[in-house]
Amino acid sequence: MSEEVFESQLLQKIDMSDIKLPPNLVVRPLTIEDNENGFFELLAQLTKVGEISVEEFEARFNQMKNSKCYFVLVVADEEQNGKIIGTATLILEQKFIRQCALKGRVEEVVVDESARGTGLGKYLVLACTRLSKQLGVYKTTLECAPHNVKFYEKAGYSDAGEKYMQIRFLKALKIIKRCLKKTYFTDSK
Amino acid sequence: MSEEVFESQLLQKIDMSDIKLPPNLVVRPLTIEDNENGFFELLAQLTKVGEISVEEFEARFNQMKNSKCYFVLVVADEEQNGKIIGTATLILEQKFIRQCALKGRVEEVVVDESARGTGLGKYLVLACTRLSKQLGVYKTTLECAPHNVKFYEKAGYSDAGEKYMQIRFLKALKIIKRCLKKTYFTDSK
Incomplete structure (x- = not known):
């Protein structure tokens, strides 16, 4: 079995019986082999992704997995050799407020152009939402x-x-991102 | 030296020389002893905090520290026995998009009633912002x-x-938060 970014048993604990998906679609955690299944091509329909090496993907995958706070869901189409046609991520944020509560964030929701309008996006958002409730946020x-x-x-x-406010560091990013990101997380595995 | 939630050397790498603070104020990472220095009383000026035991505080502190993604800044007033009169948190979020980028989030910014209007809030926000840039977001x-x-x-x-959209689970929270939160993170230390 492939290595998963979070335990798939968690998905079995949430009730999604009110939304039917076609039988060829499988909703599961991202696996360490999914960079070969069109995951980046799908993300590129949302925003810039760039060139990601296998090593970079696996490093980030392992950081996410070890943190236990990243629930990256993917939808694989078995009629297309397991091509990933949908993804959404639930992130758990740790707090001191509200009696050391957890807070959920839903990020990177994207459905392949070929599958839009089929209810897949709603399924992914509801799955993240119900999973976050199950996890106690x-x-x-x-x-x-x-x-x-x-x-x-x-x-x-x-x-x-x-x-919702932002400040962007694109120019700085080009200069310092690579070295800093890598040195900062080097010993965190 | 007290155990810190992140390495204080990181703060020395950012230039805050354009903003002066009174000499009695020290800006530093949250330490594991700060629950005795008014940290929760300060947070309670922002939102609900509730009763947090030493064990709960230390468990969350260690989860944050081990994740390497929580930069909880505090301002201690040496003229008030080290009472914490300001705090702000930078959180690093891990992405696959934008070449496995990092994104920063500023959370829980609060300044004690007695110190509002002194520029302390601006100092904390700029410190979080510059630290996030330094870390390569x-x-x-x-x-x-x-x-x-x-x-x-x-x-x-x-x-x-x-x-910015939300869904709240307060009722569910009362029922399931304690057990789920604890079992979910039990083996993550």
């Missing part, structure tokens, strides 16, 4: 483009009434 | 109340143009 949040608000409202989310 | 984000937008704009942040 006090709330789960996400950021989305304004035109996706209705989609997430149908999955139970509502506007939190807060502003 | 491609961007750093935060969520804030609409009336705090100008404060964060002065620190270099701008509206990301995305909606």
Whole structure:
């Protein structure tokens, strides 16, 4: 069996019986072999991905797995040799507030162009949401483009009434990212 | 020396010389003894904290420390026996997108009532922001109340143009949080 980024038994604990998927689709944790199954090509439909070597992928995979806080879900299509046609990630954030609570974040939700409009995105968001509840978070949040608000409202989310602010370091990134990222996490495996 | 939630040398690598703090204030990582220095009382000025036992605090502290992704800054006032009068947390989020990038999140920014308006909040936000840049993130984000937008704009942040959505599980939390949180992280130390 392939190495998984989180224990697949956790998925069996959530009830998804209200949403049917075609029998050729399998929802499971990301595995360490999925870089060969179109995972990066799918992510590239969401944003920039770049060239990721096998070593870089496996290093990040292992960091995520060891942290126990990254629940990267993928949907594989068995009729297309296991090609990954959907993904979404639940991240657990640790807090001191609210009695040392956990908070969930849903990130990187993307469905392959060929499978949009089939309910797969909703399935992934609900799976992340129900998994976060199962794991005991006090709330789960996400950021989305304004035109996706209705989609997430149908999955139970509502506007939190807060502003989402950012600061970008793209220029600095080009200069320092590689060396710093690697040295910073080198001894964290 | 007290055990710190992250290596304090990292703070020495960022330049904060443009903002002066009174000489009685020390900015440093959270230590495992800080539950006795008013850390929870300060957090309670931000949101609900509840009763946290020493064991719960130390367990969360160690989880954060071991993950290497939680940079909890505190400001201690030496004229008040080291009482903590400010805190802010930078969290590193791991990505596959953007060439396995890191992303920063600024969370739990709070300054004691007695010290508001002194520039301490701005100092903490800039320290988190500069630390995130030093660690090689491609961007750093935060969520804030609409009336705090100008404060964060002065620190270099701008509206990301995305909606911040949430789903809350307070009722479920009361029932399942304790057992699930503890069993889930039990073997992660």
